[in-house]
Amino acid sequence: MAATSSQTRKVAAPPSNYEAVAWRWMRYSAIALIPLVWIHVILQDVIVGVHHMDLSYVALRWANTGWRVFDVLLLGFTFAHGVNGLRQIVIDFIPSVQARQVVSWLLFFFWLFVTVIGAFAIIGGVR
Amino acid sequence: MAGLKTALTGYATYKGREGHINFLLHRITGLGTGLFLTIHILDTALVYFNPSLYSEAIKLYQNTFFGIGEILLVFCVFFHGVNGLRIAYFDLLAPKNWAIPSERASTYWTWGITLLLWIPAAVVMLHSLLFYNYGLFGG
Numbered sequence: 001m002a003a004t005s006s007q008t009r010k011v012a013a014p015p016s017n018y019e020a021v022a023w024r025w026m027r028y029s030a031i032a033l034i035p036l037v038w039i040h041v042i043l044q045d046v047i048v049g050v051h052h053m054d055l056s057y058v059a060l061r062w063a064n065t066g067w068r069v070f071d072v073l074l075l076g077f078t079f080a081h082g083v084n085g086l087r088q089i090v091i092d093f094i095p096s097v098q099a100r101q102v103v104s105w106l107l108f109f110f111w112l113f114v115t116v117i118g119a120f121a122i123i124g125g126v127r
Numbered sequence: 128m129a130g131l132k133t134a135l136t137g138y139a140t141y142k143g144r145e146g147h148i149n150f151l152l153h154r155i156t157g158l159g160t161g162l163f164l165t166i167h168i169l170d171t172a173l174v175y176f177n178p179s180l181y182s183e184a185i186k187l188y189q190n191t192f193f194g195i196g197e198i199l200l201v202f203c204v205f206f207h208g209v210n211g212l213r214i215a216y217f218d219l220l221a222p223k224n225w226a227i228p229s230e231r232a233s234t235y236w237t238w239g240i241t242l243l244l245w246i247p248a249a250v251v252m253l254h255s256l257l258f259y260n261y262g263l264f265g266g
Contacts, residue, residue: 027215034208041204045197046248050188051259055181058174079168082161089154095130114168121172 022084029081036074059126068122075118083111145234146227153210156203163200194256198249205244210237 048057061067087107091100141147173181187193213233217224224230258266 027219030208030211030215034212037204038208041201042248045201046251049252049255050185050194050197051255053185053188055174055178058171058181075168078164082157082164085157086161089158093131093134114165117172117176118168121175124175126174127178 022088026081026084026088029077032073032077033081036070036077040070040074055126062122062125071122072119075115075122079111079115079118083107145231149210149234149237152206153214156207156210159203160200160207163196189259191256191260194252194260198252198256201248201252202241202245205248206237206241209240209244213237 044053062071087104090103090107094100094103138151143150170181170184173184188197213236217230217233224233254264257263
């Protein structure tokens with residue numbers, strides 16, 4: 001039996017800490033985001049198109065509870081996935097553990113702030 | 128600053144060929160989509176917080192500059208999705224594929240599927256852009 005190919009390497013499973021959980025959730029949310037984002041983009045950008053968007057279109061869509069639930073899931077999954085992705089990229093550029101923690105917390109509050117604003121709008125609806 | 132320089136030098140000089148291109152594209156398309164997503168959540172929230180400003184934002188999105196941006200955005204969404212699915216599948220279900228031959232082959236698949244999804248979408252969006260903004264095709 002030949003030695004392990006030089007093109008593959010064995011890596012031990014990482015200890016389960018926050019980063020390991022976040023790493024796994026980037027994959028889980030990716031799978032959820034394929035139908036959520038692609039349906040949203042194909043429908044709104046390609047089929048309907050920005051030239052047919054206005055307040056009454058949004059009101060009509062959100063009159064349907066199903067689409068509101070869809071948009072809540074979209075908001076929850078996309079933005080968390082996006083901000084954590086941004087965090088992973090930014091952290092690559094920062095060697096200091098302390099600075100990484102500061103950036104992570106700042107991005108957490110940024111995520112919370114934008115998500116709360118978005119959630120208010122979906123729940124409140126068109127005024 | 129040293130961290131920034133090390134990371135950027137690595138981005139520019141690492142000779143990982145297809146896998147490296149996908150790594151960079153995944154980050155660039157992710158950042159692009161994330162930037163638009165942030166703006167998009169806030170502009171859509173205007174329907175509740177300031178409806179008349181929402182109408183202004185939509186008018187802005189209808190101009191040609193944003194129209195071209197939208198076509199690029201859809202490329203970012205499709206590439207990031209296809210490549211993300213490849214990463215999720217390899218990491219969660221088939222880590223043995225993280226070897227140069229299968230990784231290289233899979234990058235070609237991601238490019239092909241991305242273009243297959245993006246080109247028809249881009250044609251439709253470009254058609255609407257020319258129809259509504261320039262009166263072409265009977266618009």
